[in-house]
Amino acid sequence: MKKVKVKLHFPRKWLGRPLISELITKYGIVFNILHADISYDSEGTLIAEISGDDDSVNNALAYIDSVDVKYKLYNKSIIIREEECIDCGACTAVCPSEALTMDSNNKLRFDKEKCLVCELCIKACPLKIISTEF
Ligand code: SF4
Ligand code: SF4
Structure with missing residues (x-):
């Protein structure tokens, strides 16, 4: 497969x-x-x-x-240093595919399957804790 x-x-x-x-x-x-x-x-x-x-x-x-x-x-994927995330939601506001969303407890959720690797979230994160890996 x-x-x-x-x-x-x-x-x-x-x-x-x-x-x-x-x-x-x-x-x-x-x-x-x-x-x-x-x-x-x-x-x-x-x-x-x-x-x-x-x-x-x-x-x-x-x-x-x-x-x-x-x-x-697309050979890259997005990685988020979750332990440093403050759940501000800035990345969810720019994500076009709803790969990044806030759950009912206002915690960030990342659905890798939906990610388009557009990298918009990298620029949006104020803490710069999102990056790409190959
Ligand atoms: S790379 Fe694009 S699609 Fe993937 S999580 Fe970030 S903003 Fe969303
Ligand atoms: S923008 Fe950065 S700090 Fe804010 S929720 Fe997204 S990953 Fe976490």
Whole structure:
């Protein structure tokens, strides 16, 4: 089983074409969209998690490569020095995917699966206790 997080950049000519359903049908992968920024008449960006057996994921990435859709793999992840966190919530205010939220006790919660590695929280934290690791 392989799971990768990718950022896809669709050129204008690809908008409206069913790349994702093609990938699912051809390779039997699970395609989980985490964030999308696509408008009808311009280029689009999609952040997604692709999972499946190793060959299926590799073949799906090779197919994306072959059809002129650029992609970037996310190899980084966010780490938070939780013992130093003061639960101020500043990072939750900028997080676009709700990976960072405050729970009912006003404690910070981090859901790694939802993280887009956009790094906005790094800049927002007043204590500078959020960073990336490779
Ligand atoms: S990098 Fe930070 S702000 Fe961006 S999605 Fe992940 S947790 Fe949220
Ligand atoms: S911004 Fe920093 S100190 Fe504030 S809740 Fe987020 S991680 Fe904790």
